[in-house]
Amino acid sequence: MKTRNLILTAILTAFALVAFTIEAAIPPLTPIYGIKLGIANVFTLFALYALGTRYAAALLFLRIVLGSIFTGQTVAFIYSLTGGLLSFVLMVLLKRFFPLKQIWVLSALCAVTHNIGQLLAAVFMTSTVQIVCYLPVLLISGIISGAFTGLCAQLVYIRLKKWLENHLN
Amino acid sequence: MKTRVWIIILSLAVLVCAVWWMLVSTPSYPSKIVGIYQNGSLVEKIDLNSVTGEREITLSGKFGKNTIFISHGHIEMKSAECPDKICVKHGALESSGTPIVCLPNKVVIKFESSSDGADAKTGAV
Numbered sequence: 001m002k003t004r005n006l007i008l009t010a011i012l013t014a015f016a017l018v019a020f021t022i023e024a025a026i027p028p029l030t031p032i033y034g035i036k037l038g039i040a041n042v043f044t045l046f047a048l049y050a051l052g053t054r055y056a057a058a059l060l061f062l063r064i065v066l067g068s069i070f071t072g073q074t075v076a077f078i079y080s081l082t083g084g085l086l087s088f089v090l091m092v093l094l095k096r097f098f099p100l101k102q103i104w105v106l107s108a109l110c111a112v113t114h115n116i117g118q119l120l121a122a123v124f125m126t127s128t129v130q131i132v133c134y135l136p137v138l139l140i141s142g143i144i145s146g147a148f149t150g151l152c153a154q155l156v157y158i159r160l161k162k163w164l165e166n167h168l169n
Numbered sequence: 170m171k172t173r174v175w176i177i178i179l180s181l182a183v184l185v186c187a188v189w190w191m192l193v194s195t196p197s198y199p200s201k202i203v204g205i206y207q208n209g210s211l212v213e214k215i216d217l218n219s220v221t222g223e224r225e226i227t228l229s230g231k232f233g234k235n236t237i238f239i240s241h242g243h244i245e246m247k248s249a250e251c252p253d254k255i256c257v258k259h260g261a262l263e264s265s266g267t268p269i270v271c272l273p274n275k276v277v278i279k280f281e282s283s284s285d286g287a288d289a290k291t292g293a294v
Contacts, residue, residue, distance in 0.1 A: 105175045136190035140183050147179065 004168055009055045016043035016063045024071040032134055034118050035141040045153035050164050053092050060088055079118045086117035107150020112142040203244050206277040217242045230274030
């Protein structure tokens with residue numbers, strides 16, 4: 001574990017937390033829980049490409065735990081964790097199939113998985129199967145927001161790739 | 170796979186989901202089930218949407234009689250023999266408004282929470 005990698009992970013975690021907290025403060029656009037941009041995902045994706053699986057996993061876990069504490073949404077913690085872990089596993093597994101110019105596709109798929117995981121957790125927690133009728137909306141929002149955050153991560157990573165390769169490792 | 174292929178796949182997925190959502194969320198008629206209570210116990214439960222024609226229910230309490238008028242989608246306190254007649258002035262029961270209450274005779278007319286799970290769906294998550 002290199003100090004520089006560690007520091008970069010810490011900075012990215014702080015960024016992700018700030019993004020997450022600000023986003024949580026914005027009133028929801030729709031009454032349906034789970035539709036949001038998920039800006040914090042940009043940092044997870046970036047860390048996955050720049051630093052690797054272990055650092056990205058640490059970032060994600062810390063962001064979810066600390067984010068739930070900072071925003072005071074302890075119930076959302078379970079949903080976040082289920083969705084986050086599920087989408088992260090998919091992200092790591094599918095990463096090799098997508099070139100750098102298609103990070104946004106990977107991100108869209110992961111966002112969809114995230115929303116499905118969240119919905120399953122919600123079904124399990126509230127033991128009401130009717131919530132599944134929100135699935136199509138969550139899929140649409142997942143594809144759009146995932147593609148957007150993925151595009152952000154992709155553009156930043158492609159620009160910083162050279163610099164990262166010189167300064168890390 | 171080429172980026173263009175992915176764009177097509179994802180837009181198709183969005184389209185399919187949009188159609189799916191439209192099919193799922195076809196407007197269902199909101200149930201208008203009204204409960205009439207006296208002394209805190211249920212006297213009658215009526216689905217206002219299934220009422221045909223006109224009907225009157227008379228309840229008698231300490232301060233005389235209350236006459237409730239019911240027609241399709243509509244319920245109101247038609248007359249009361251109590252002193253203040255606040256329940257008559259209330260007019261028809263609105264789904265967004267307050268229940269009709271006759272305090273002297275302890276009569277309450279209010280909407281029952283629908284039992285089709287609509288509340289569970291919106292309130293749970």
